[in-house]
Structure formats: structure tokens, C-alpha cells
Amino acid sequence: MTSHPAGRDDADAAPPPEAAPDPPAPDLxxxxxxxxxTVDALTSGAAGPGREATAAETVAQxxxxxxxxxxIRVDGRRNPRGSLTAAAGLGAVGLTAALIGGGSSSVxxxxxxxxxxxxxxxxxxxxxxxxQPGQGLRPAASRWLAMGTLTWLVGIGLRPVAxxxxxxxxxxxxxxxxxxxxxxxxxxTAVTPSAYSRSAFRQAADxxxxxxxxxxxxxxLLLGPAFQKAEEPGAFISTLALPIVCLFAACAxxxxxxxxxxxxxxxxxxxxxxxxxxxxxEVSTALARLSGDDPPMVTVLVAPxxxxxxxxxxxxxxxxxxxxxxxxxxxxxxxxxxxxxxxxVAVQAVGGDRDAAxxxxxxxxxxxxxxxxxxxxxETAGMRRxxxxxERQLRQLAENAGDLVLICDHDGVIREIGAAVQETYGxxxxxxxxxxxxxYIHPEDVPGIHALLRRMTAFEDADGHGTCRIACRVxxxxxxxxxxxxxxTRDVRNEDLILVSVRDMSDQVALRNQVTHLTFHDGVTGLPxxxxxxxRAREVLARRGSGxxxxxxxxxxxxxxxxxxxxxASGDYLLGQAARRLRSAVRADDTLARWGGxxxxxxxxxxxxxxxxxxxxxxxxxxLVRAVSSEPFRVADxxxxxxxxxxxxxxxxxxxxxxxxxxxDVAMSRAKELGGRxxxxxxxxxxxxxxxxxxxxxxxxxxxxxxxxxxxxxxxxDLATSRVTAxxxxxxxxxxxxxxxxxQFLGPAEDTGLIVPLSEWILRxxxxxxxxxRASSLDIGxxxxxxxxxxxxxxxxxxxxxxxxESGLPASALTLEVIxxxxxxxxxxxxxxxxxxxxxxxxxxxxxxxxGYASLAFLRxxxxxxxxxxPSFVSGLGRxxxxxxxxxxxxxxxxxxxxxxxxxxxxxxxxxELLREMGCTRGQGYLVxxxxxxxxxxxxxxTSLQNTA
Numbered sequence: 001m002t003s004h005p006a007g008r009d010d011a012d013a014a015p016p017p018e019a020a021p022d023p024p025a026p027d028l029x030x031x032x033x034x035x036x037x038t039v040d041a042l043t044s045g046a047a048g049p050g051r052e053a054t055a056a057e058t059v060a061q062x063x064x065x066x067x068x069x070x071x072i073r074v075d076g077r078r079n080p081r082g083s084l085t086a087a088a089g090l091g092a093v094g095l096t097a098a099l100i101g102g103g104s105s106s107v108x109x110x111x112x113x114x115x116x117x118x119x120x121x122x123x124x125x126x127x128x129x130x131x132q133p134g135q136g137l138r139p140a141a142s143r144w145l146a147m148g149t150l151t152w153l154v155g156i157g158l159r160p161v162a163x164x165x166x167x168x169x170x171x172x173x174x175x176x177x178x179x180x181x182x183x184x185x186x187x188x189t190a191v192t193p194s195a196y197s198r199s200a201f202r203q204a205a206d207x208x209x210x211x212x213x214x215x216x217x218x219x220x221l222l223l224g225p226a227f228q229k230a231e232e233p234g235a236f237i238s239t240l241a242l243p244i245v246c247l248f249a250a251c252a253x254x255x256x257x258x259x260x261x262x263x264x265x266x267x268x269x270x271x272x273x274x275x276x277x278x279x280x281x282e283v284s285t286a287l288a289r290l291s292g293d294d295p296p297m298v299t300v301l302v303a304p305x306x307x308x309x310x311x312x313x314x315x316x317x318x319x320x321x322x323x324x325x326x327x328x329x330x331x332x333x334x335x336x337x338x339x340x341x342x343x344x345v346a347v348q349a350v351g352g353d354r355d356a357a358x359x360x361x362x363x364x365x366x367x368x369x370x371x372x373x374x375x376x377x378x379e380t381a382g383m384r385r386x387x388x389x390x391e392r393q394l395r396q397l398a399e400n401a402g403d404l405v406l407i408c409d410h411d412g413v414i415r416e417i418g419a420a421v422q423e424t425y426g427x428x429x430x431x432x433x434x435x436x437x438x439x440y441i442h443p444e445d446v447p448g449i450h451a452l453l454r455r456m457t458a459f460e461d462a463d464g465h466g467t468c469r470i471a472c473r474v475x476x477x478x479x480x481x482x483x484x485x486x487x488x489t490r491d492v493r494n495e496d497l498i499l500v501s502v503r504d505m506s507d508q509v510a511l512r513n514q515v516t517h518l519t520f521h522d523g524v525t526g527l528p529x530x531x532x533x534x535x536r537a538r539e540v541l542a543r544r545g546s547g548x549x550x551x552x553x554x555x556x557x558x559x560x561x562x563x564x565x566x567x568x569a570s571g572d573y574l575l576g577q578a579a580r581r582l583r584s585a586v587r588a589d590d591t592l593a594r595w596g597g598x599x600x601x602x603x604x605x606x607x608x609x610x611x612x613x614x615x616x617x618x619x620x621x622x623x624l625v626r627a628v629s630s631e632p633f634r635v636a637d638x639x640x641x642x643x644x645x646x647x648x649x650x651x652x653x654x655x656x657x658x659x660x661x662x663x664x665d666v667a668m669s670r671a672k673e674l675g676g677r678x679x680x681x682x683x684x685x686x687x688x689x690x691x692x693x694x695x696x697x698x699x700x701x702x703x704x705x706x707x708x709x710x711x712x713x714x715x716x717x718d719l720a721t722s723r724v725t726a727x728x729x730x731x732x733x734x735x736x737x738x739x740x741x742x743x744q745f746l747g748p749a750e751d752t753g754l755i756v757p758l759s760e761w762i763l764r765x766x767x768x769x770x771x772x773x774r775a776s777s778l779d780i781g782x783x784x785x786x787x788x789x790x791x792x793x794x795x796x797x798x799x800x801x802x803x804x805x806e807s808g809l810p811a812s813a814l815t816l817e818v819i820x821x822x823x824x825x826x827x828x829x830x831x832x833x834x835x836x837x838x839x840x841x842x843x844x845x846x847x848x849x850x851x852g853y854a855s856l857a858f859l860r861x862x863x864x865x866x867x868x869x870x871p872s873f874v875s876g877l878g879r880x881x882x883x884x885x886x887x888x889x890x891x892x893x894x895x896x897x898x899x900x901x902x903x904x905x906x907x908x909x910x911x912x913e914l915l916r917e918m919g920c921t922r923g924q925g926y927l928v929x930x931x932x933x934x935x936x937x938x939x940x941x942x943t944s945l946q947n948t949a
Contacts, residue, residue: 106160109281109300116304117153120311121146127314138264141190142314145271148182149307151175152278156303177242180278184249187271191260205372206334207252212365213337214247218283219361220344226287239289243282250275255330270306270313277306338365404502407491410453412436415497424504426477442481445472456488456498474502483509522594524572525579533593533601537657540605549651550617551660552602553668554582554624557643557676559598566636574635578642581627586620601664614650621646621679629677643677645669650682666690697748699735704757709733711765713937715929716783716902719916724941726781726815728924729766730931731758750789759790760799767807767814769934774813778941783815785847788822792829797836804840811841815866819847823862831862838863845902850890867894871905874925878910891918 128142155175162170215223223240250272257268284299345362404424406417414437417429438446452468470486483505491497520532528536540549556578563571575598582600586592591603602624604617625644632639647667651660667682669690674680703709713727733740749755763784770782790796804811816837822830838844845866850873869890876883887903894901903915906925915923929940 105294105297105300106163106285108297109295109304110157110160112301112304113156113307114153116307116311117149117156120307121149121153123311123314124149138190141186141264141267144182144186144189145267145310146186148179148184148186149310150179151182152179155179173242176278176282177245180242180246180249180275183271183274183278184253187253187257187268187275190264190268190271191257192264201375202372203252203255205368205375206255206331207248208368209334209365209372210251210254210337211244211248212361212368213334213341214251215244216341216361216365217344220348222283222287226290236290239286240283243279243286246275246279246282250279251334255333259330266316267310267313270310274303274306274310277302338369341365404504406437406500406502407497408437408500409497412438412449412453424476425474425482440475442473442475448472453488453498456490470500474504482506525576525594527579527583527600528591528593530593530595530601533591533595533603534657534661536591537603537661540603541651541655541657541660549660550604550614551649551651551664552604552617552621552624553595553647553649553661553664554600554602554621554628555645555668555672556598556628557645557672559642562635562640562642566638566640570636574633574640574642577633577635578628582624585623585627590620599668601661617648617650618679618681621648625677625679645671645676646679647671648679648681692744693748693751696740696745697752697754700745700749700752700754700758703733703735704754704761708735709758709761710933711762711769712931712933713766713769714924714931715937715940716781716922716924717928719903719912719920719923719928722928724780724929724937725922726783727770727937728783728785728817729762731762750787753789755787755789756793759784759787760803763800763803764807767803767809770813771807771809773938773941774809778938780941781813781815781843782809783817783845785817786822788830791818791822791833797833797840800837800842801840804842812843815843815845817845817847817868820849834862848904850886864899866900866902868902868904869920871925874903874905874911874915875907877914878908884914887915888918891915891920895919 124142124146128139128146152175155172155178158175159170159172162172226236253268253275254272257265257272260268281295281299281303284295288295342362404418404420406421407415409415414432414435417432419429421427421429421432432440438449441449449470449472452470456468467487467489470488472484472486473481474484476482484502485505486500486502488498488500491499520529520535521527522529537549537551559571559574562574575594579592579594579600582602583592586602587604589605591605593601593603595601602620604620625646628642628644632641634640645668647664647670649660649663649667663682663686666686667680670686671678671680680686710732712730712732714730715724716726716728717723718725731742733742733745746755749758766782766784770780773780793799800814800816803809804814816834818830818834834844843865844862845868846864847868848870849867850870867890869887873883873887873890877887878884891901900922901920903911903920903923904925906912906915906923906927908927911925912923912927932940
């Protein structure tokens with residue numbers, strides 16, 4: 001036998017959970033996919049050379065899923081086919097001998113019955129010993145059937161001997177009777193009773209009705225005439241006792257077997273067929289006894305044939321016979337038999353033939369039917385009570401779960417409503433009953449509910465059972481509309497009424513709306529967030545024509561300092577104030593959102609395709625700048641003055657929403673780069689500039705690895721003697737054969753942080769070069785520019801000290817230049833680090849002096865050695881009296897403070913003369929020395945020394 005293809009075993013055949021399965025035996029079965037030739041070869045091998053396998057062997061092999069390879073044992077057990085074949089051969093020899101010898105039908109019946117019964121018993125015992133989970137066979141059922149079969153075959157074998165006794169019922173008949181009862185027990189045990197099986201009384205009543213009806217039909221057609229000819233009526237009835245018991249046993253187990261779903265149903269059906277065949281054979285034997293003749297040969301061989309079927313049943317595929325008869329068929333069969341028997345009795349009565357036996361049987365049938373009807377009425381009343389209790393429990397459960405239950409007709413008139421309506425909606429139940437429910441439903445939802453009710457009435461709903469789901473808004477007693485979800489279904493007791501379960505969804509809808517709001521709105525400002533703004537921009541661009549939309553991006557200048565000074569909580573409070581100012585500046589039709597951080601975005605949905613309308617968008621952007629900077633923000637008991645950088649971008653034909661937002665962001669970044677507090681309109685070159693900066697930033701990393709950078713040195717000369725006193729190291733980048741100007745890559749390097757490793761490389765290379773010059777008796781110093789990222793990088797002071805140590809350059813020969821803005825941003829940390837370098841002996845200089853913030857204050861906090869006049873002052877010498885005066889003032893200030901003053905950007909002779917006349921000690925520029933490679937500096941230095949000498 002094979003297990004279920006899905007791996008499921010029958011519940012009745014499954015082993016207990018605590019029992020561990022035996023180790024699997026070697027599988028000698030032929031796979032189902034094996035070619036037919038292979039299977040035939042195995043089959044012929046099992047049959048032996050020179051002969052073909054018998055049909056019985058082939059059936060047994062197919063049923064068990066095995067192939068005999070000629071061995072005596074299969075799966076470690078003895079092959080049952082030998083025993084079955086021997087038993088069948090013994091029966092065939094006995095039957096053949098009886099027929100040849102001209103024996104009586106009783107003798108032939110005995111021989112055939114013993115042979116068939118022996119074969120069936122052996123087969124059943126083997127099936128019981130080899131039953132496995134998943135095969136559907138019950139070992140207990142097979143044993144009951146086997147014991148009943150053995151008892152029966154003993155009885156049928158002894159009948160020829162017992163027929164010579166003077167008793168009406170012999171001891172052989174009693175054995176046959178016991179065997180039939182055992183077989184019926186085996187049939188009932190072979191199947192699992194239905195979960196909704198009938199009561200024991202109903203089963204017994206149905207068995208009696210079926211047996212009585214069949215007996216009545218047999219009496220009318222066959223037994224009645226024989227009874228009238230019988231000399232002893234008592235002996236006649238006694239003779240029929242055995243077939244009547246067999247008939248009742250068959251009728252008792254047949255409905256359960258027919259309605260069962262378990263795999264043992266096939267064996268049970270075979271057992272029922274055996275009981276029917278035994279009944280027919282015993283009726284024929286009883287009539288033959290009364291007439292003194294031998295029973296017909298056909299009738300006596302029916303029972304052996306049925307036992308042969310019982311012998312084969314355990315070895316067939318049980319899964320093919322699991323489909324049960326409909327429950328209605330098994331329940332109606334006894335009543336149909338009663339009706340047929342009633343018709344037969346009525347026909348006989350019309351013919352004038354009245355029989356007392358039939359009257360007794362009919363009376364008993366009527367009594368049984370009345371008893372069955374009474375039990376049915378009692379069960380129906382109990383079921384009705386259960387239905388009522390269940391309905392009340394369901395209503396209570398629904399109301400306890402917060403649902404409202406009501407009953408209405410198909411016109412929507414409320415017939416009954418639960419008390420929960422007062423707690424949920426504020427109505428008294430008595431005030432609603434008799435009124436249409438549509439009076440309390442939102443007018444927009446009424447047509448849809450009418451349609452749903454019509455569909456439910458016509459069984460056109462989705463479920464097809466008169467049930468539908470309804471979502472609508474219900475007016476509460478306080479006048480508010482409450483969202484609800486309802487389930488309407490037909491009342492099981494009255495199809496003209498509808499049972500509706502209503503659930504208030506106000507809390508769920510409010511929670512869903514809150515989640516939606518939080519998903520698309522900013523929690524700090526209450527404005528729509530970036531996700532909402534992007535989706536809205538896509539909708540507007542899809543709905544309107546190109547050029548009809550503008551986007552404004554706004555960034556708060558200096559907001560990072562707010563968080564650093566007063567904390568993030570106060571910063572969030574400032575953002576809320578800024579959001580209120582911006583909201584008051586935009587139009588009602590425009591969308592204002594917080595883009596992220598301190599950035600805001602405005603979507604102008606009005607037409608801006610014309611120049612005037614474009615000017616309107618620019619005017620709005622300027623109004624936003626004024627709204628931010630018009631007055632300080634009051635945060636943490638202090639005033640915070642902020643400005644805004646604004647970028648504007650206009651939609652174009654075919655421009656995606658993402659590109660439009662990007663353009664506005666690029667324009668805003670451009671406004672911020674230009675100093676902030678301004679409005680910039682996006683132009684195509686802005687995007688190209690951004691792309692170019694990104695490309696340069698990507699190439700910077702490779703340039704560091706490939707040593708594409710070089711250093712040039714610009715001399716710093718003594719203006720009085722023209723002697724070179726120091727050089728300023730300047731970085732140069734050759735990307736292949738292309739020269740990249742410093743102003744193009746230093747900004748991206750600062751933004752990406754690559755300025756730190758680049759500056760460290762410049763520091764090491766320049767220190768080594770200048771140290772080599774000094775080792776060759778050239779007294780020269782080194783100036784290096786510092787970036788803010790370099791100063792704030794971890795280990796900045798240690799990096800400078802290590803470079804000086806490794807190169808051997810004295811600390812006093814190194815001058816580090818910073819611009820004034822670096823001293824303003826994070827001033828405390830910057831001044832602390834520069835002071836540490838000053839303590840090491842490194843000299844400090846302020847570059848571009850005069851263009852930054854609070855220069856004099858920082859000169860007092862940070863002792864510097866040098867100030868360098870910005871080229872913008874030097875360029876106006878001799879041409880601009882104001883610049884000349886400012887330059888003279890800076891030179892005098894440096895002298896008064898004891899500082900070295902260096903003028904940058906000297907390009908004309910008159911500039912040089914004026915600086916000498918002012919007393920400026922040092923200078924640099926194209927006039928006194930252009931940036932050059934290290935070899936040029938070495939040559940210039942030596943020439944300068946020779947001229948001085």
C-alpha cells in the first residue's frame with residue numbers, strides 16, 4: 001500500500017503521538033514512472049521463467065505497490081501470495097472434486113464456502129498484520145472480519161453433517177449466525193463514524209425499517225406463497241431466523257459504511273456485500289429445507305463469491321473509494337424502502353389476499369415510524385431552542401463587542417433595534433422602531449444602500465447568500481455624522497426581514513486620518529512635508545500645462561548657529577515661528593511645505609507663464625525673504641536675527657516634477673553661495689555648474705591616488721632689498737594635460753572633506769622642500785594657507801608637529817595663514833588650536849586682512865606675527881584715494897602692533913613705490929615674483945644672494 005500523495009494519513013490509521021515509528025524497511029516497490037518493459041520484466045521474473053504472472057498475482061502486486069523478484073520474503077516478511085494461492089488452489093480442487101463426483105448443492109456450497117472463507121480469513125489476517133498509517137485499514141476491523149469469516153466457514157463446512165439432525169436450527173446454523181454477527185461488527189469497525197452521525201435510536205430504527213421493508217417485499221414475492229404451503233408455520237419462521245438476522249445486520253451497518261469517508265470504507269462495503277450474499281443464500285437454503293429439495297446451485301455460490309471479493313478488498317487502493325454517498329441518500333433510503341413495501345402490501349390487499357404476518361410487520365413498522373417521528377420532533381424542538389439561544393448569544397456578543405444589532409424589512413423600516421443604540425448614538429430604541437433607517441443615513445450614502453439591499457434581495461451580492469457589507473455615515477443624536485461599517489444578512493427565521501450588525505468606525509477613521517496626517521505633514525511646523533509636496537507637484541504638473549507652475553525653495557541663513565547656541569528644542573520653536581511668517585506671506589492657493597531641516601518649499605499653482613506672472617513669483621520670493629528678516633525671532637529670551645536664501649524655478653514643457661524641484665534647490669544653493677538674503681532664479685548654467693562641481697569632486701579622490709597634484713611657490717620679498725624671505729606654497733592640479741584652476745576644485749574639496757588629506761600632502765611636501773633649501777644655506781621661510789576643515793579635523797596640531805619633525809624644518813620657519821572668517825565660526829576651538837601651534841613656535845598670519853569681521857578684536861585674543869593686506873586694497877593704490885588711505889592705515893596699524901605687514905597682489909610699479917613709501921616691509925605679486933616650481937625658486941634665491949653680495 002502507498003501513502004497519501006500529500007503526505008496525509010487517515011485519522012483512524014494514524015499511530016499515537018508518543019509511539020515512535022519503526023525504522024523504514026528497504027523499499028522494493030517499482031516507481032510509478034518506471035517504463036512498462038521494466039515492470040513486465042520484474043513481473044515475469046516473479047512468476048518464474050517459462051510462465052506468465054497470473055492475474056491474481058498482478059492484482060495483488062498492483063494493490064500492494066510491490067513487485068516480487070522471486071524471493072520468498074518481501075520487506076522482511078513472508079510473501080502472502082503463496083498462502084493465498086495455496087488456499088485458492090485448495091478451494092478450487094475441492095470444488096472441482098465435488099462437481100465431478102456429482103455431489104449435492106449443500107456439499108458443493110460447503111466446499112466452495114470453506115475454500116473462499118479460508119482465503120478471505122488469511123487475506124484479512126495478513127492485512128491486519130501489515131496495516132500501516134496512511135493506508136486506511138484498521139487492524140481491529142480486519143481481525144473482526146477474519147474471525148467472523150472463520151466462524152462462518154466452520155459452520156458452512158459442518159452443515160452437510162448437521163443437516164441429518166432432527167433440529168430445525170442446527171449447531172451449524174448457530175455458527176453461521178455468530179459468524180454473520182461478527183462480520184457486521186467488523187464492517188462497523190472498519191469506518192469512522194461521521195462527526196454528525198445520527199443517534200443510536202435512529203440508527204436502530206432505520207435498520208429495522210430497512211430490514212422490515214425488504215422482508216415485506218420478499219414475503220409478498222416469495223416467502224408468502226411458501227408459508228401458505230408450509231405444514232408447520234412455527235418451523236417456517238424458525239427456519240428464516242438466520243437470514244432475518246443477517247438481513248438486519250446488513251441494514252444496520254450499510255448506512256454508516258456508505259456515508260463514511262475513511263479509507264477502510266472499501267473493506268466495509270465488501271463486508272456488507274458478504275452479509276447480503278449470506279442472506280440470499282440462507283433464504284434459498286431455508287426454502288429448500290421446507291420443500292425437501294436442494295437449493296439452486298447459483299444461490300449457494302453467491303456467498304463464496306462475496307468472500308472472494310472480501311479477500312481482495314484489503315489489497316486494493318483504498319483512496320479510490322473514499323467518496324461517500326450523499327447524506328440525503330442514506331437518510332432517505334429506509335423511507336423509500338418503506339414506501340415501496342407499502343405499495344406492495346397495498347397491491348396485495350387490493351387483490352383480496354390478506355396475510356396476518358404482513359399485518360404484524362406493517363404494524364411494527366408503523367410503530368417504529370411513530371417513535372422515530374416523536375424523536376425527530378423532540379430533536380427539532382431542541383434544535384429550535386439551540387437556535388434561539390445561539391441567536392441571543394450572537395446578539396449579546398455583537399453588542400458586547402461594540403456592535404449595534406437591528407432588524408429591518410426590505411424597505412428599510414426598523415422593526416427591532418438593540419439597546420446599544422442609546423450608548424453609541426444617543427437614541428432611545430423605542431424612538432427608532434417603526435421609522436425608516438434612511439432618515440438617519442447621510443443623503444449621499446442612501447442610493448448606494450438602496451442598491452445593495454436590492455442586490456441582497458435578488459441574491460446578486462458577492463457572497464451569493466443574501467449577505468452584503470455596507471459602509472455609510474450615520475447621524476448621531478448630537479447631529480454629528482459617524483462613519484460605520486455594517487453587515488446585512490437575511491433573517492434565518494423570516495426572509496422578509498434583514499438582520500444588520502452596525503459597527504461605529506469613528507475612532508478607527510480618526511486614527512487613520514491622524515496617521516495619514518502624520519505621514520504627509522511635519523510634526524514641528526504643522527506644514528505639509530516633503531512627501532506631500534513632491535506628490536502635489538506631480539499632480540499639478542500632470543493636470544496643468546507646462547510653464548504654469550513655479551517652485552520656490554527657501555533656506556534660513558545661520559540657523560545652524562541657533563541650534564548650537566540655544567539647543568534643538570528652541571530651534572524647533574524658531575522653525576514654528578518661521579512657518580507662521582511664511583504662511584502669512586503665501587497665497588491661499590499655493591502650497592507651503594517644510595522640505596527638511598531649515599528649508600521650506602512653496603508650490604505656486606497659479607499661471608506664471610507670462611512675464612508678469614513670472615514677476616509675481618519673484619515678488620513672492622522677495623516677500624518671503626522680507627518675512628524672515630523683517631524682525632528678529634524671539635527664542636529662549638533672546639532675539640535671533642536670521643536671513644533667507646531663496647531659489648525660484650519655473651516649469652517647462654515636458655519637465656518632470658523631480659527636475660523642477662531640483663532646479664529650485666540649485667537656485668537656492670546659488671543664492672546661499674552668493675552670501676544669502678537674496679533671490680536667485682534658476683538658469684541652465686547653474687545646473688551645469690553643479691554637475692561640473694560633482695564631477696570634479698569625484699575626480700579629486702582619484703587625483704590624490706594618482707599624484708596628479710603639484711606645488712608651486714610664490715616668493716615673498718623684502719620690498720627694501722628685493723631679497724626673497726619666504727615662499728607661499730600653492731597647489732596645482734593637472735588632470736591629464738588639462739590644468740584645473742584652484743578656484744574650481746578647492747571649493748568642492750572643502751565641501752567633500754578631501755581638502756584635509758590634500759592639505760596634509762601639501763604640508764609634508766612643502767616642509768621637505770623648504771627644509772632642503774635651508775640645509776643648503778638658503779635662509780627662507782614657508783607660508784601655508786589653512787582651511788576651516790583642516791583646523792577642525794581631529795589631530796590637526798599633531799599633524800603640523802609631526803610634519804615639522806619629519807622634515808627637520810624649524811617651527812619658526814613655518815607661517816600658517818588663516819582668514820578672518822575662520823576666527824568667527826567656532827572661534828573658541830579655532831583660537832585654542834592656533835594658540836597651541838603658536839606655543840610650538842609656529843608663526844601665524846591673518847590673510848586678506850581688512851575684509852573680514854572684527855579684525856582688531858581677534859588680534860587682541862590671538863597673538864599673530866603677520867598681517868597680509870588683501871589684493872583688493874593694493875589694486876586701488878594710486879588710483880583710488882580711499883583704498884590708498886585704507887592701505888596706509890593698515891600698514892601704520894601693523895607697525896604700531898609690531899607686526900610684519902605683507903602686501904598681496906603687487907602688479908604695477910606705482911603700487912610697489914607707494915608701498916615702499918608707506919613703509920610696508922614685504923610684498924608678493926606678479927611684479928615681484930610669479931608662482932613657480934621648486935627649481936625656479938632655487939635659481940631665484942641664488943641669484944638674489946649673488947646680487948646682494
